[in-house]
Amino acid sequence: MKNHVWRPLWVALGIVALILLLRQFMAPADFGIHGRNFTYGFHRLSNIDEWRTMPVKYQGKAGCLECHEEQAVAATASRHRDIQCENCHGPALAHPDNPALLPIDRGRDLCLRCHALLPYPTSLRGALKGIEPATHYPEALCSECHNPHKPDQEAP
């Protein structure tokens, strides 16, 4: 072949070689096929551990029971037994060390999530006891009359 064919060809090959060389330095060593194939598993392996080591914020009811047995047992015996403590009391991540970090949600909005009356007969929502938020003591906090740990008690 003539020179005018070879010269641009060498330039192109040089660029490819340069890119491959740069890749050696710039791509992390653990970058490769780690899943089931190239299409779905081409990634940086250490990223899996980065995700695994994220802090767990919601600790679960068992952790609350260790110190707050009285409240936890009362709530466990009630109809609210399936509600996690942390749904109202906030995620307990830093709580044992710094109790001030636990913001208790006492707002009406929290109770209304389930107890605002929605007339849906084909959904479990329709079977829950509900109120009309606009007419049922709209200015009061629910906990002034109802104890969320003992919901079966009649309001005074």
Place this chain on the structure above:
Amino acid sequence: MASTRRKFLQGSLAGIVTAVIPLSAFRFLSPDQARAAVGEADTRWVFLVDTHKCVGCGLCVAACKRENEIPYEVPVTRTWVERYVVTKDGATHIDSPLGGRDGFVSERVAGQEIDPASISKAFFVPKLCNQCENPACVQVCPVGATYQTRDGVVLVDRSWCIGCGYCIMACPYGVRFFHPVHKVAEKCNFCYHRISQGLTTACVQACPFGARRIGNLKDQDDPVTQTIMTTRVAVLKDEYGTKPQVFYIGLDNEVR
């Protein structure tokens, strides 16, 4: 030029040698490495949603946002709850204010008043990443920043994502969004940090009604697996061929 036997053999030999030499460029695996590369994982995370049990309280959405550090006031979320109200005239009213973060407290659907007597059926549908067996979002990533783990969860590498947004467009379920703080693609990953250490996901833990459950499809004794195998379940947008792994009990045709 007449072909001789000698020339033919010489030519064949040269051809074989040139064909074999590039093979040395490939990596040869030990039998253990090869087995590890193709071997089946003993975990396949799947999700089971019972739409009969969901009451639309949205505690799952609130817990998810706090657990996974998704800015609370920004209207993006990894999981969300949709409300479907079908009236007797055949119309379907759908809404999901803030993804259901604050629950559903009003009878108004998308700002529209609906007469309770006209409702023929109404229900809530929680949605989250389907962790597809053939994830379209992973196929389109140009830099290898999103991938499927061996246990079936699709993750995003935050330090590698360039934020091009292809995956956000590719997901047929609208699960992905742009993380307002990290400026990369963000998605539900079944709380990978929790399930990897034996905990359940934040949304499953927060749900007081047992509408959400997570399980391992490869474990025949797993109650979620047994439910999926023995009851009638459906998936979303089966026609896309993505093989979604979030199974729904009581899914309606109105749900898309």
